[in-house]
Every structure is written in C-alpha cells, then in structure tokens.
Amino acid sequence: MASVIDICNLALARLGDNATLASIDPPEGSAQAEHCARFYPMARDTLLEMHPWKFATRRVQLAQLVDDGLSGWSFAYAKPQDCIRIHDVLPPAGRMGAAVPYATEARADGAEVIRVDMDDATLRYTARIEDTTVFPPAFTDALVWLLASYLAGPVIKGDAGAQMASVCLKAFQSVYAAATVSDSNQQRPARDHVPDWIQARG
Known part of the structure; x- marks a missing residue:
C-alpha cells in the first residue's frame, strides 16, 4: 500500500x-x-x-453534554473529533428505530455539538483516516x-x-x-x- x-x-x-x-x-x-x-x-x-467510504465509516455512541436548553432540541452531544461527515444519528444498539433529525452547531467555546431529540444517541459517520495502509x-x-x-x-x-x-x-x-x-x-x-x-x- x-x-x-x-x-x-x-x-x-x-x-x-x-x-x-x-x-x-x-x-x-x-x-x-x-x-x-x-x-x-x-x-x-x-x-x-x-x-x-466503507473503509472510513464508524459507528459510536455519542457523549452527552449538558445542554443550555436554548436550542429547541432535547439533547446535546459532542461531535467526535475525527468526524469528517455525518451519515446518520441512530438509536443505541439494541433499540429499534430509524435515523432521526439532528442539527449541528458550534458553541461559544468552539466545541462542535450535535443536537437531537433522542437519549443515548449513536452516530454513524465518516472518520478522518490518516493510516494510508487502509486506503x-x-x-x-x-x-x-x-x-x-x-x-x-x-x-x-x-x-x-x-x-x-x-x-x-x-x-x-x-x-x-x-x-x-x-x-x-x-x-x-x-x-x-x-x-x-x-x-x-x-
């Protein structure tokens, strides 16, 4: 490679x-x-x-943040640092359900946030892949x-x-x-x- x-x-x-x-x-x-x-x-x-890309697709349970309550969404999650492109926000493993609506924005401290009306949300996304051997x-x-x-x-x-x-x-x-x-x-x-x-x- x-x-x-x-x-x-x-x-x-x-x-x-x-x-x-x-x-x-x-x-x-x-x-x-x-x-x-x-x-x-x-x-x-x-x-x-x-x-x-299949080789760059990842699925992780999102880390929930304390929301300011001003966004109109029920929950706020930290966007993974290696996230290049969001595919879907999904229910956690073992819970039935389809992808749900979401919004992304940056907070005042610069942190990127995913807002969604779902607890324990899972993210499917394209990750930043630096290891060229998997290309x-x-x-x-x-x-x-x-x-x-x-x-x-x-x-x-x-x-x-x-x-x-x-x-x-x-x-x-x-x-x-x-x-x-x-x-x-x-x-x-x-x-x-x-x-x-x-x-x-x-």
Whole structure:
C-alpha cells in the first residue's frame, strides 16, 4: 500500500516533476515538500468528505453534554473529533428505530455539538483516516490526482500550472466516479436480512 510520501511523489510525478520526497512531516526543506505538507491533509479530508467510504465509516455512541436548553432540541452531544461527515444519528444498539433529525452547531467555546431529540444517541459517520495502509487502491488513485490538481499551480505556476490543474481535476473526476461505484458495490445487504438484535427477540 502507498504511504503518504508515495502519494505525494506520485502526485508530483503526474505533474512531470522529478523530485523525490523523503519527508513532509516535517518538510524536508524543498519547495515541493512544503507544498505537499500544506495540501496533502486538505486533499485527503476533502476526498473523505465527498463520499460515505466503507473503509472510513464508524459507528459510536455519542457523549452527552449538558445542554443550555436554548436550542429547541432535547439533547446535546459532542461531535467526535475525527468526524469528517455525518451519515446518520441512530438509536443505541439494541433499540429499534430509524435515523432521526439532528442539527449541528458550534458553541461559544468552539466545541462542535450535535443536537437531537433522542437519549443515548449513536452516530454513524465518516472518520478522518490518516493510516494510508487502509486506503483502497481506487481511493489512493483518486487522492493522487486530487492532490496533483492542488499542487499544479504552486509547482508549475502561471498559465501552464492552471492548465495542468484542470487536466488533473478532470482525471480525478473520472477516477473518483469509478472509485465510488466500486466502494458502493462492497455492500449488498439481503432484502430479507434481519439484524441479530431482532432475531434475539424471537
């Protein structure tokens, strides 16, 4: 599997840049390393947010907060720090029920809060995944092209850089479309599937 450095070097190679980076954390001193250190996390998190990737989906019981009572919602929960994209707010494991409405906002202290009318709520969400060894190959390929589109302007500069950014973005869109189809095909629940917790009720 590709490392962060591999992904950065592949992105530079797609721009025709022959630099071979050894480190971006900390940046090794080259301009290319500085650009990759700046744009890689942005490209990774943007791609994670764009689609409910199976490998990045997590489910956790939310930590309840003391609510100020002014929001119009019954309960307030801390948004997980690694949450990139919320999928659903659900009842806790073992309790029957569908996803429920929710709202998100930032409190005065800057903490991100999920507000909902449900006690003991569970969150299904896309997590910020930093371990590149769990990235599927198609996700990695899309990430390389997206990062290349970000790097094109700073690395090549001028009109040529803008043109290359456009080329890379078009390539990304094609690879991304194929990657999301592949990811969506990783799960095909049976129509008559009954969860274990319902089966246990007899």
